[in-house]
């Protein structure tokens with residue numbers, strides 16, 4: 001099947017072919033026709049599947065083909081994303097795919113001055129891409145008008161809930177014009193489906209088309225996965241060894257904590273492997289710079305926490321390293337989705353110490369396969385070292401300064417403890433996300 005069979009406007013087909021895309025991905029094949037019809041959508045698709053184009057292309061088509069008379073622009077489509085980086089990337093996609101159409105878009109997120117955003121909104125935009133916290137700042141200042149909204153997209157809805165944005169989302173929904181067949185069209189994209197997501201979808205979507213791209217789809221199929229058993233204290237040394245001996249030029253490395261990300265980036269840099277860390281405590285400017293340096297090759301290793309890395313669009317990333325395994329198995333799938341994207345082969349390497357064996361078992365259960373183990377000569381684990389449960393570490397809530405612009409909205413963006421004071425935002429009661 002080709003893009004031209006999907007019923008998209010010629011201007012969009014031109015933009016798509018300029019991107020070099022020849023064939024729609026499975027999520028695009030399924031989502032584009034139903035969104036073009038105006039139907040609500042509930043889509044299970046993770047990053048790397050082409051989901052952004054899957055909703056952006058038909059959204060642009062509909063806005064263009066139904067544009068109101070007159071010159072006045074008002075916000076007709078709103079795309080909510082959990083993080084600033086994802087908002088910026090979706091904004092780039094909207095600009096890229098919409099470049100031959102006379103539609104205007106704006107990206108608004110926290111961490112940057114609000115005034116230029118206000119000026120941009122005042123000039124008029126058709127499509128707004130926003131993180132929930134900053135959008136509510138604009139609502140409070142009456143600098144955004146959502147009363148003419150035709151299409152709402154919740155992108156990576158599971159992560160928005162994980163980050164404690166549910167109350168912000170509900171507030172935003174309450175501001176929007178009526179739902180329903182002839183009213184607003186709603187599209188919800190999520191990689192996972194907890195009860196909370198289902199509940200949100202039930203209240204928001206009308207007669208939605210259900211789209212499910214196989215959870216472990218081509219993204220994971222094209223990634224070769226390996227575990228290197230190693231002692232915790234020797235992980236840094238082993239990572240340096242792998243980078244050097246295999247001459248890796250562009251490596252994304254995951255740690256569980258912000259502190260761990262900083263420490264590792266410093267250690268690698270001290271060993272002359274240029275590195276940068278990206279996490280929720282870094283300023284927007286520092287994060288943008290780190291990502292740009294990584295993309296252009298100035299920095300060889302980008303060390304990231306899960307939430308900071310969520311949605312990063314780095315084309316053809318060859319190596320992803322789990323310096324520490326995530327305690328939420330689904331995060332493993334998200335992490336390794338950074339490599340082997342859109343059909344390119346990639347490699348996911350996990351450095352696993354004895355304390356992490358239970359996380360590894362959980363991950364293998366979720367991905368329904370055993371990951372091959374390979375000990376590296378000179379780095380074999382010391383058999384006399386016994387496991388120390390990782391959960392003796394202090395449990396922390398998701399950071400209030402987590403990306404997404406909600407850092408100043410303590411009252412709304414901070415997760416409320418539930419069920420015995422747990423700060424768990426995940427569907428699994430026994431698992432908690434550490435500070436990001």
Ligand code: AMP
Nearest residue numbers: 021023024025047048049050051052342
């Ligand atoms: P996403 O899942 O939206 O983050 O997209 C993942 C990556 O796939 C992005 O780098 C897109 O530019 C790329 N992509 C999206 N659609 C296609 C397509 N039909 N063919 C090739 N690459 C694509």
